Amino acid sequence: EDKVVQSPLSLVVHEGDTVTLNCSYEVTNFRSLLWYKQEKKAPTFLFMLTSSGIEKKSGRLSSILDKKELFSILNITATQTGDSAVYLCAVERSGGSNYKLTFGKGTLLTVNP
C-alpha cells in the first residue's frame, strides 16, 4: 500500500522565519509528488514534482524532490501570517489514466506575528 509520511505534524514560528517541511513516501510506480496548501477550504495546488534534484520555485516557496531517498521538502522563506495553513503532500502512482493521490496527514504551520 502506498504511504506518505509528513513531518513535523505541526510547527509554530514567528513572522520572518524560514521553515522546512518534510515528506517521505513509499509508492509503487511513482509518477509525481504534489504539494497542496489547505486553509479552511479547498486544498490549493502549490507544486508538482516529477524529476529528482530540480527545484521548483514560486515566490517565497520552493520545493525539491529526491527520488533516490524517496522524500521531498517544501521551504518557505520570510514567513508571513498568511502562510498559516495545513500543507499536504501527496504522491501519485503511474498506471493507466487513474491519477488518484495518496496524501500524508499534513503539517499544520502557524505563523505568529
Next chain:
Amino acid sequence: NAGVMQNPRHLVRRRGQEARLRCSPMKGHSHVYWYRQLPEEGLKFMVYLQKENIIDESGMPKERFSAEFPKEGPSILRIQQVVRGDSAAYFCASVEGRTYNEQFFGPGTRLTVL
C-alpha cells in the same frame, strides 16, 4: 471559469438518514475524484469517476456508499443510513482527463452526523 463547486457546504444528518453530496467539476473537466478527510487525518481517496462510468471505487466502503457521475448534472456521493463515523469533510477534485494534469479541489462538504 468557475472552479469546482460542491454543495451543500455543511450538512447535518441524524443517524440512519441519507446524505447526498454534490460536485460540479470545472468546465471542460470530465473526471471527478472524491476524497474523505477525517479529523486530523489526510485526505483519503474514495472513488474516481468519468461521465457515466466508475473507474476505481477501491477506496469506498462497500456498504452504504455509492457514487455516480451522470451524463448531465453533477457527480453525487450518496451515503445511506449514516453513522457517526461518517462525520468528515468530503472533497471532490476534477481533472480534464485527456492529459496528465493537476487535480483542482472543491471547497468540500462538511458532514456532521448527530
